[in-house]
Amino acid sequence: MRKALPLASILALALLAPALADDKPNPAADQKAFQTYFIKRFPKVKYEDFVNGPYSMDAGLRKQWEEKEEFPPYEFAVETGKEMFATPFKNGKTYADCFANKGIGIRQNYPYFDEKEGKVVTLELALNRCREANGEAPYNYLKDEMASLTAYMAFTSRDKKMDIKIPDDPRALEAYENGKRYFYTRRGQLNFSCASCHVQSPGEHIRSEVLAPALGIMNAMPIYRSEWSGMGTTSRRLVTCNSQTRAVPLEPQSDEYRDVEYFLSYVANGLPISGPGARP
Amino acid sequence: MNTFPTRRLILQGAGAVALFGLGSFPFAPALAAANDKYPEDAFKQKTDADAIKALYGKTAEASDKVKLDAPEIAENGAVVPVAVTTTLSDVTSISFFVSENPNALAASYVIPAGTIPAVANRLKMAKTCNVIAIVESGGKLYSAAKEVKVTVGGCGG
């Protein structure tokens, strides 16, 4: 009896061990595996070029993109954002007062996990919170002013490496895991997950579009899409991805969206910020 | 927009340069008439042939001296980068036509003397069809055409 018990527990442990190892969240390992997958699958694509979405995959598109980049369509958004940044709120404060380094060159640190709130805070969320804290009405998350502000902030952060931290806080790890689950979960009548298109089929044509690789997809936000003939934020991208699978999109900046942006940005750590981007 | 006085200056410029042996001085007055005002009528024409007639009153001949640069497949019909360059001399205008658009004429550029005969712009294309570039040189029309495949139509753009 005395011996049996430890023996049993050892057996139990032995049985449990693999399962535990398998399911223990390990963001660092995920990040490595995620990046390796894309690098192996697209040996011709330069590492820092993944942030250029379909243009890293399709020569014909790339040429049109390079022509457009001579005077990119997001130019107006960047300039508008710059003016908005320089314009004080009614209380005299500015966006600069809400951010580290006056908001310049910090895009690569978003989203971050706020240990006080216990949640992921995206740049778009931080901008609207900044407005509300200064007695201004929040902006629509999908386009227009929000896209201009984030376009300017991304522009001032170009080529800085994505640098997302997961603090030693179980809630941060949970947010990351939730984001990962959201990314891989099939939804909508078409039964697609984010990964169905952006991990399994990047570079492939779906309808008329060339799918962007998931690796570095957030580094290019916000984007000017010819399809939208205008700018769109990360929120807009997620909302449209959902509706394209015939799923009812969630509220912009809902926990799921914040978490999936956290996941996608974290696995792209080390890749340069390329936003604002131009896309078909 | 009071461009009248400056327009007069263009013509003098064109004439003057013509005198220095670049040829075709006689065409300058004709151009004056053609270029003085917005070619409303040409933009109203449906087909490229009618639009070219309305714009220039003559027909064009294909020429390998006209280099048209347009994508094989447009990433989006709303924004198709199209450019033309030419080795022809004494170029006075360059125009772009999209054969299957509701109205074929997309853009027409006056190239005064001293301006390089090369233009790049971005056009809308409703569907897969030919983009045609016309270069007017020495009062004659030379053209180049290229088919551009459009999978997402530009009518939404």
Added chain:
Amino acid sequence: MSAAKKTAMSVTRNIAFGAVLMIVGAMPARAASEADFKAAMSAAEAAEKQADQLRNKWLTTETQLAAAKKAAAAGDFDAAIAAAREAEALAIASIYQATSEKTRWKDMEVR
């Protein structure tokens, strides 16, 4: 087989799946009355509410629910019931999807 082909296939598969649902949903109700419609509608709405709690509503379900209300408002209860039943079938499918994906998502994970 290319990833695109897989994707394409899963699209067709799911569309076919949807088509089957539609046939089921469209089964003619004899002597359709407002009461029949109300029953079909509340069943559909209950299912969609469950899908909502799982954060997995489908646009197609919402479309059918709207169509059902519209037809009912126009007094066409046959059409209204057909739409409501399709909505219910779609909602049930979305619930099934959300539940099965609770574990199945891991199959797609890049490790």
Added chain:
Amino acid sequence: MASTIRVRAINNGDTTEVQALIQHPMDSGFVKDAKGEIIPPHFIQQLTFEHNGKTVFLADWGPAVSKDPYVKFAFKGGAKGDELKISWVDNKGTSDSTTAKIA
């Protein structure tokens, strides 16, 4: 409100390369809005570039020019610091103009 016109004019020796991007909807009159109503045509018809009072480039545009139009050309002459005057007028008679320094 900032100018609707963005210009880059760069002199490289004997020629000056000019690129311009203009903020304008360029509505074709063939597109319906969310309510299914036709958006009336609204597009730039003429765009002029002047250097030392001489027109160096003139564009006649129809509605098939893309939203936020872009154009690129080059002309002989022009020196760093010279001014380039750009102006446009659309089919509703709205117009805008700006001056850019050649870099």
